Amino acid sequence: MERTDSILFGIAFYSYLTSFFLYILHIALKRQVLGKIATLIAAAGVLPHTVAFIFRWITQGHVPLANMYEYMGLMSWMVIIGLIIFIVRYRNPRIGVFIVPIAIILMVTASLLPSEVNKQLMPALQSTWLAIHVSMAALGSGAFLIAFSAGALYLLASEMENQPKNSKSLSKPEWNLFAVFWIGTPLLVMFILTLTGILPESMADTRNLHLLGSQGHAITLFTFGDPSNPLHWGRQAIGLGIGMIFGAIGWPITRKKLKIPDTGRAQRIFMSLCLALLISAIMVGFMIKSGWIQLTPRSYLKIFEFFGPVLFFSWFLTPLFFAVTNVSSKRWLGKIGVERSVLEEIAYSAVLIGYPLYTVGALFAGAIWAEQAWGTWWSWDPKEVGALIIWLFYTLFLHARYQKQWKGDRAAMLLVFGMMMVFISFFGNYFFGGLHSFEVT
């Protein structure tokens, strides 16, 4: 009986997936009916999604917002609700094609997280403010994700407009730049760090604590054959991090300096980097969660153990995503048929919807609750600072939009960064600890 909610969750997931394919068909075949059906199916999926939430609420006896699975579930719910709002508002079902995938990714991610029904809450969590604080933060973050999606598409579309027709995918000088900035620099930095013996050498150890479940040595890839040998992620992290900063910034700048013809790919490199970082962060989050990578408790170098693998993966993934967008995007992007001004409006409206929810939910309700539970409104706990950073960032976005030079591409880039902050704060529990890490301890 307890798993009824996950069956309902599954039904919702498959209806969103179906609607996503129908949106693609709608755009490809230019049939209005398909767009309507897709929207109806997505809207119908909200019902089992909501019922799953209520069902979980009843079985657990408390609002189902106490772990990351439940949080992500509500975030995806918000994304679909937002989609329906925007489709009704703009009468353009085509926007579903880039918003529904966000909900799908969230739900896939959620389904990988532990979803056991938890009937017992620790004392600090037993409060009405749990429902208010977490639900509003989740809804706000969901709206920010819609903004990100529209902003990202805006960036890609803006590049499309600037790009000369029939440009080749990558010119030879660009390949050289890629080799220098993306492959050469990180390896060089790593090499120098290893030679000079500059630490930090932080350990991303394979799991050796049998207590918490299965023991997997599947991480041999990263420990070079010997699972008991701790790997020095610190060096890799610094090397790759510096390399990637050079890559993302140095690449376009050098191209300009050397007068290599501009094919307008700076934004695409940036986008690929962000996407790669995001997906790597999620992957590493799971690896930590499932115990493939074990963080050293209370070590101040713990962050390297998270970012080391994240940078490592994104180092591979960025060129991959870049190549994929390079080959494919040009044709289908043009066909989506949502004007850039509308994309910008959707992004802005989504922030306008999400910002009050996030401010009141994540910051204010959290502060009021903290005052009740711990006696202090604000304690500079890492998760609190994370929420503050996200909030400052979207505040910045709202102010920046009033400035002419910040409209358009720059504002869209802010949204992409903002979404990364949302995720860093979300997965921050895994490496920052603090008052909000209820689950991990």
Add this chain to the structure above:
Amino acid sequence: MENKQNKNDENQDSFDKLWNTFKSMRFAIILLLVITLASIFNLFANEFIVQTNGTAENARMIFDRTYGEPRATLLSFFQMYAPYRSWWYTSMLGLLTLSLLICVIDRTPIVWKKITKPHFIQDIDNYDKIKPHSLLKGSKQTFDDLIHILKSAGYRIRLSETDNVKHVHASRNLFSEFGPLIIHVGFILLIIGGAMIARGELRMHVQGLPGDLLAPDEHRWGFNVRVDDFQIEYNPLRKNQIIRIDDDSRIGKIVKENGDGTFDIEQYRPKEDYLSRVKAERLSNRIDTKMGRGRIDQGNISDYIATLTVIEDGKEIMTQRVEVNHPLRHRGYRFYQSSFNDQLVDSQGRWTTILEVRRDKGSVFIWAGILIVTLGLIMGLYFTPREIFAKCTLTEEQSTIHLAGRTTRNHSLLVRHFDKLLSKMEHTDEIRSS
């Protein structure tokens, strides 16, 4: 004399410059960006820099020991032992407050004027510069139709009439323009409240067994608090639960409930590696245990409940259960159930409760700030202001109407709305002519 005048002018000049800098959006954006980056920096710095107890002397000692002379001086100078309370971080917040304040002072009259005073667009050329805009030609009735349609669409109408020319300023949700200012005021209050709490907060721990009085100085408090009872409630044991056995020398995980109050437990012996990384050795013997023998881990406590009675001038005023999330509030003092001491036990075996007492003067500002910002957010972000301008020129039998619409956001929705208004106009025209 003249010299002094010059100097005054100069002062005035530099003051104006400073004022203009502070009120500019550019400054606010840069400041927000810098504070964001500083917060990110502090977030990481807190993880990397060695832990201290937060006081300057202690930090200096530990920094010296860990990092050596030059780096320790630098870290101490930037107060990196408490980065969020450091002079550079707080002064940035101070600048932000100043910028908020100047923005409010500067913008309030402008926004007030914008909302209260109607704005009429006189020049016909200006209509063409605004999107969407339109030109209508009709009978004398057309103007009244327009007013009627705008009114029924929920617009507030303001008119200015001269001989043959009528100006219209129709507006909806214009109050929304006040939203941002209200939000700014609220945040000023929040920062003031936060600063007041950070500077002058009373914070102490008191402990007592059931029956004990808690006030160390009854005169200063003006009342006393008696502990009546202290209980800890546990969740029932369940599968996969971790318990500590025999003074933490072993850890057990419940693998099966036997139904008769006993459990099958897998035991592990924790072996301290370094710091606190725990390597557990599996013993894997099945033992039966009752709750008494193993110590239940913190996570299985469902609640700590202290029953407190407030006593004023020898009279019992109120009795309240104080548990996590439910503090006792009396005369500005707040009592939080914070911890317990299982070494001090009374005759009935009840433990000592440890309560945290807090009192501050800034909380009122925080509450006010939260309410005001919330109000401002709803006003400013959930209502979209829309304005429609019209200029109607009447000739003998005809009227020419220039129309234009303006909004600060969701422009494409305004365009659609504008078209809808126009088609309504045509519709009424058709009805009349038929």
